Amino acid sequence: MSAVASVHSLWTVAAGVPGRIPAPKIEYAQLAPTLIVLGAAVVGILIEAFLPRRSRYYSQLLLSVVALAAAFAAVIGLAAGGFGSSKAHLAAMGAIAVDGPALFLQGTILLVSLIAVFTFAERRLDPAAHGRPGDAFAPQPAAIPGGEAERAAEKAGFATTEVFPVLLFAVGGMLVFPAANDLLTLFVALEVFSLPLYVLCALARRQRLLSQESAVKYFLLGAFSSAFLLFGVALLYGYAGTVTYAGIAEVISDGARQVDPALAGTMGNDALLLIGGALVLMGLLFKVGAVPFHMWTPDVYQGAPTPVTGFMAAATKVAAFGALLRLLYVVLPGMRWDWRPVMWGVAILTMLGGAVLAITQTDIKRLLAYSSIAHAGFILAGAIAASADGISSVLFYLAAYSFVTLGAFAVVTLVRDAGGEATHLSKWAGLGRRSPLLAAVFAVFLLAFAGIPLTSGFAGKFAVFKAAAESGGGWLVVVGVISSAIAAFFYIRVIVLMFFSEPKADGPTVAVPSVLTSTAIAVGVAATLVLGVAPQYFLDLAGHAGIFIR
């Protein structure tokens, strides 16, 4: 009976003040980056519907590049306007935070996406079929692999130009994800960027079964993690009576002041807080690929079209770590002593697990997948430092890492044989002799992954380890350097293979890319070296961006 009564009272409260529902106040200018990207995605869909097939590719490419560049300019404008520091505040009725970390991460995501668009648009690598250039995506993804419809679509020269608006939708979600300031926005953003990614994973032109399998795996496991996250959101709501970050944090630190009568039985119940917090964290750890939620990573990285893998590996990680940071630093700082030991464990497992499992890999994409797991561990080590240095070091690491990753996967797209990309490691033997430049570039990326000094990987690793050590995580650093040493082994192995092995007679060829992929790789190399040799400006940037608004 009491339940009914409380529901009744809830209804009367809401009905008792008719007409006082405030009209939502939306600060359009401050949400401009997200709005531009999502708007361009919608326009992209319209282009698909109304423009003739032959002009779609160029208009989509132009639209995506312009939209991402404009959104990036908007981020710069907001940052220059002081929204990253003094004027940081909550926009859209408290749903979206416009603050330093959000702008920094959005800027990173936008730059990464812009470069990813270049690799998406590359059409010179696959041999031209029926006189038409082919990109990395299936001409008609809905067709049965190897079937009649597929051949017909290929012959007709179809191209799946929908990838551009789909990419933009994903980017839009990613922009919101690290800025989300309540749990529901967080969940919506998660879905908005995850669903397009599932689709993109299934679109590979070659090895389509592998690609579709990877998409299904990603979708199923992603759905599980979304469910966990949503369940956690519900429990946290039960605990705090609100889904806003600030509200939950307040209840955690000061206890529930105004008990919502409908939640009288659950509010302030620590069990709900702990379980709910853990479930939300699990959802996010799944997205960053931390052990033990990493199982999807190698399969998806391997099966997805390589440009998509590069985009996913770089941008998803940035977005998900951004959201994780905000959750840890804004919502849960009051229970630091509860989550830190657990997260230490996760970080240690992730670093060691990723490094050890990578050793036995024989496929370059799977190898990079496990390496990304190890890197997630390094980033976690910085993220759980619970200090200002922790935030800025993670921001810097994410920026550094995403460019290396994007560049590395772009190189992978170039090494090809008759069956498409030659991703099996044995085929990379002697690549350094056939095309020294490409092998040298890839070696630079590998050395950055391994954290060799004078590359961005080292600066980033040093930053997160420093943050971890200063906040009492000395052992975390020791585990970190040990797993770095293990990880170095397999990066070096690839270099050995490329430079010191005799090339095989039937080895792969290196395709000559168009200016698009070349640009992507060049930007990757430049970022790797600049962030390695002169990181101060970017560390400053990350340092100034290191304050969360609450």
Added chain:
Amino acid sequence: MSAFSFPLLTATAALPAIGAVATAAVPAARRTAAKWLALVFSLATLALALLIAARFDPGAKGPFQLTESHAWIRDFGVRYDLGVDGIAVALIALTALLVPFVILAGWHDADPLEGAEPNRRWRPTQGFFALVLAVEAMVVLSFEATDVFLFYLFFEAMLIPMYFLIGGFGDRAGGRGEQQAAAQRSYAAVKFLLYNLAGGLIMLAAVIGLYAATAHQLGAGTFSLPEIVRARASGALQLGTGTERLLFLGFFFAFAVKAPLWPLHTWLPNAMGEATSPVAVLITAVVDKVGTFAMLRFCLQLFPEASRWAAPVILVLALISIVYGALLAVGQRDIKRLIAYASISHFGFIILGIFAMTSQGQGGATLYMVNHGISTAALMLVAGFLISRRGSRLIADFGGVQKVAPVLAGTFLIGGLATLSLPGLAPFVSEFLVLVGTFSRYPVIGIIATTGIVLAALYVLVLYQRTMTGPVKPEVKTMPDLRVRELVVVAPLIALLLFLGVYPKPLTDLVNPAVQHTLSVVDRKDPQPSVPVTAGPGGGGPGRTAQTQDVEAAK
């Protein structure tokens, strides 16, 4: 320091770096031009290194001279701080001196195989000389850096060009197939890299720990060596005993791998055996010196108490290195591996001298670094000429060479005699000093260490006897004597060995003030030593009085 503010130290490091880029950019067909370019750059670097030595004033006050200081990565407390003391000047000069000889000796080592398919993109020759210059640049910078982080950067980064030099270029295979040789080379390169990388990463943890300590206690984190030394002396920076020891071990581990010290030495014979002789010289005479140098500059000065605490154990390890390396050298069948084990034995002497912590010991150790560099270079390069003539590294494949190629045999003998520290040749002075310095504090260790000399005589003379004397083997009969290029490489080295053997004063005058400074830092905390020196397993009784005397002598 003076109105003349030309950044000499930076220039000395930048010149070979520029040379590396320029050499790498030479077109494939212009191989010879690339070689000359590399040689010119290395000679210009030598000129700059001599200029450093000329402008360095051994009597001046203050630990470092010719200093340069620029902000670099403020967030990490990292500065681009350079400065040299006498030890660094000597080692920079050694490096700059040896690299031209390495380039000359390796003149044909990286030529493409005859009959190999022409490949416009694959330019091994350019790559080889560019990598040698890159190593030189990084080694010079790590000798100059007075910022711990800056040092660490180049200490680690130099592994990469070194790794490509070992793995990418080897002796033209004789008995074994080219494939097998390539596999062994790549194994040696990976082993080299993993050992050193692991050591470096352990050091990275210690570097971060040091930063955390300074950031915590000094307000702002710093990596500046002079600043930390000052803060420790004034008590502003106090490390707990346990922390200091852990940090010391982190640093020492990396340097002990690099040096290398038993039991972390196993990468050296592989690397030196598989690499070409010039590269082997680069490893043992130049790059490894960074390890022993860093023990002196960083381990002792940053962590004086922990250094004294660990000294007995390190001395025993060094002793094992001396005897074990020499014993294994006696048993080798491969000329290059024999020299590698001899080097391990000699590095044992250097580390012994450093951690005996007496002025003779450390002065001797510093001289030893220079002399070992020159003598090993001479021996190894002549061995390389010998090996390239016969196409084999096995001692058993040679015999009676001195009848066919007397000059080659003679230079080989002088290099060998220098290695066994014959009086009159440079290494004798340093080995003697190390032994005297060790004996004055640890008599037992000093006595056991002398067996290393005896064993050295054994492995050098037996090597000479088996390869150079006896009946002339049929394969050796047509062996040509040293060519002009090879003589140009060997003669100056031998002249230098003789000169420094008779008149080491310029070198001792250069390094002694720096050694005194290091010792004063190590002992500054307690001028009346209270550390029981008998703790060493092989240590002797009267350590206390000996140490006191040394401290007085150091003043």
